[in-house]
Amino acid sequence: xxxxxxxxxxxGGDGDSAGGDKGRIGVxxxxxxxxxxxxDGNALKKHLEDQGYTVDLQYAEDDIPTQVSQIExxxxxxxEALIVASIDGTTLTNILEDAASQDIPVIAYDRLLxxxxxxxxxxxxxxxxxxxxxxxxxxxxxxxxxxxGKAIEGAPEGPFNIEMFAGSLDDNNxxxxxxxxxxxxxxxxxxxTIVVKSGQVKIEQAATERWNGEVAQSxxxxxxxxxxxxxxxxxxxxxxxxxxxxxxxxxxxxxxYTLGDEWPIITGQDAEIDSVKAINTGEQYATIFKxxxxxxKVAGDMAIAALNGEKVATNDDSTYNNEIKDVPxxxxxxxxxxxxxxxxxxxxxxxxxxxxxxx
Numbered sequence: 235x236x237x238x239x240x241x242x243x244x245x246g247g248d249g250d251s252a253g254g255d256k257g258r259i260g261v262x263x264x265x266x267x268x269x270x271x272x273x274d275g276n277a278l279k280k281h282l283e284d285q286g287y288t289v290d291l292q293y294a295e296d297d298i299p300t301q302v303s304q305i306e307x308x309x310x311x312x313x314e315a316l317i318v319a320s321i322d323g324t325t326l327t328n329i330l331e332d333a334a335s336q337d338i339p340v341i342a343y344d345r346l347l348x349x350x351x352x353x354x355x356x357x358x359x360x361x362x363x364x365x366x367x368x369x370x371x372x373x374x375x376x377x378x379x380x381x382x383g384k385a386i387e388g389a390p391e392g393p394f395n396i397e398m399f400a401g402s403l404d405d406n407n408x409x410x411x412x413x414x415x416x417x418x419x420x421x422x423x424x425x426x427t428i429v430v431k432s433g434q435v436k437i438e439q440a441a442t443e444r445w446n447g448e449v450a451q452s453x454x455x456x457x458x459x460x461x462x463x464x465x466x467x468x469x470x471x472x473x474x475x476x477x478x479x480x481x482x483x484x485x486x487x488x489x490x491y492t493l494g495d496e497w498p499i500i501t502g503q504d505a506e507i508d509s510v511k512a513i514n515t516g517e518q519y520a521t522i523f524k525x526x527x528x529x530x531k532v533a534g535d536m537a538i539a540a541l542n543g544e545k546v547a548t549n550d551d552s553t554y555n556n557e558i559k560d561v562p563x564x565x566x567x568x569x570x571x572x573x574x575x576x577x578x579x580x581x582x583x584x585x586x587x588x589x590x591x592x593x
Contacts, residue, residue: 248275248291256286257315259537260308264321264345265296268445268477270504270526271319274343277530278317285538296444298325305329309338315537319343321444322404323556326350339540343533346406348556355546356554356563357533359524361407364568365414365474368501371520371570372396372470373418375499378427381570383418392427394469397457399450399482400440401474406556411474411503412437419472431461431468442474447481454485467491470499476509476521478502483517493517505571505580510591513573523569523579532564 259282263275271293279289290308294301298321306329308316316333320326323346330352333340339354340347347353366383373379378389398415401408416435422428423435434440434457442450450473462468473479479502491497493516502509502521512518532547539546548562555561571579580586 248279248293250288250290257541258288258290258311258313259534259541260305260313260316261289261291261343262301262305262308262316262318262320263291263293264301264319266293267295268504269506274319274526274530277527278343278534281530281534282537285534287538294321296321298322302326302329306332309333309336313338315339315341315541317341317343317533317537318347320345320347323348323406324404327352339537341533341536341540342561344407344529346554346556346561348406349558350556351558353556353561354540355536355548356561357529357536358407358554358563358565359529359568360565361410362414362553364503364522364524365411365416366418367414367522367568367570368411368472368474368503368520369415369418371501371522371572372415372472372499373422375519376428376470378422381572392422393429394427395429395431395462395466396470396472397432397454397461397468398430398435398440398472399442399453399474399478400437401478402443402445403438403441405445406554408441408474409437412440415472415474428470431466432457442478445475445477447477447484449481450478451481451485454482455488458485458489462489467496468498471501473501474503476502476504476506476518479509479518479521480512483512505585507586507590510571510576510580510586513571513576514591516573520570520572523571523585524566525569525583525585527585528566532566536564 261278263271279291282289292304327350330350334352342353342356344358370383400412499519505521505523550565551562554563
């Protein structure tokens with residue numbers, strides 16, 4: 235379904251909304267090939283329209299020149315504020331200068347806009363905590379800690395073989411996720427409870443370009459061939475995103491791993507429906523739920539307040555430096571989702587329906 239939507243969208247997007255009379259806001263999303271960005275775009279569009287604004291929503295299908303062109307067009311068509319989830323946070327400097335020259339406030343959405351003074355605010359989650367939660371999920375699945383990282387009495391001694399995956403190096407969030415996870419995993423690596431058999435423990439080695447599941451699948455296949463062909467098994471895999479997790483699962487399946495005692499603990503992020511189903515079946519152990527409805531509300535309210543010259547709500551003004559300045563930010567709290575709390579966190583909250591999860 236997601237691929238079909240992406241194919242239909244081409245390089246464009248949803249275009250203009252029916253409109254309100256309070257003003258025009260441009261929303262630039264990176265791609266429709268990930269269902270989380272579809273959800274983000276839809277949530278932003280609804281929230282802004284409900285407040286009386288016209289929304290110009292565009293998806294760039296992970297093509298940087300397309301995103302630049304789309305934002306240029308938003309400005310040309312009279313956007314009074316911009317909400318931007320960038321493909322590469324370092325590539326929009328010139329177009330952001332154009333926005334600043336016309337006093338158009340810019341909100342970075344979940345991906346920080348780097349190397350520019352022309353970003354006003356940032357709406358995201360506590361991304362270091364996301365990384366910690368991914369590590370705690372992995373450690374919990376191995377029986378070593380609870381979901382807050384506290385040691386379990388009588389935990390197994392190991393050693394457990396794990397491998398690490400990271401996000402795309404052009405996304406600043408990838409570093410927060412990876413560093414947060416590394417902080418929690420390092421003590422277990424140092425004492426030998428956990429072994430990274432490939433030795434690939436640096437983010438540059440673990441990175442997954444554009445967060446692409448096929449890239450992750452290929453790397454996992456290579457890791458299995460190079461490090462686990464002699465009978466050793468991988469016990470756990472740190473994955474920063476559900477799409478990457480599904481690529482890893484495909485590599486494991488092709489590598490003759492079967493569900494059961496030998497199946498590795500696999501983490502994730504974004505609570506995408508295919509991965510929620512995989513958690514139900516046991517293929518994926520956990521995901522990190524970031525409620526895009528809440529993020530859209532925060533980012534939309536930031537844009538509206540900035541547009542109207544009102545005080546913009548932030549709760550962290552020092553963590554996120556884009557190499558030019560500390561960007562005032564609002565951080566939301568992520569939630570670990572395992573099989574036993576899918577109902578509470580995803581179905582009862584209306585994020586997914588029971589039919590979608592179990593269908």
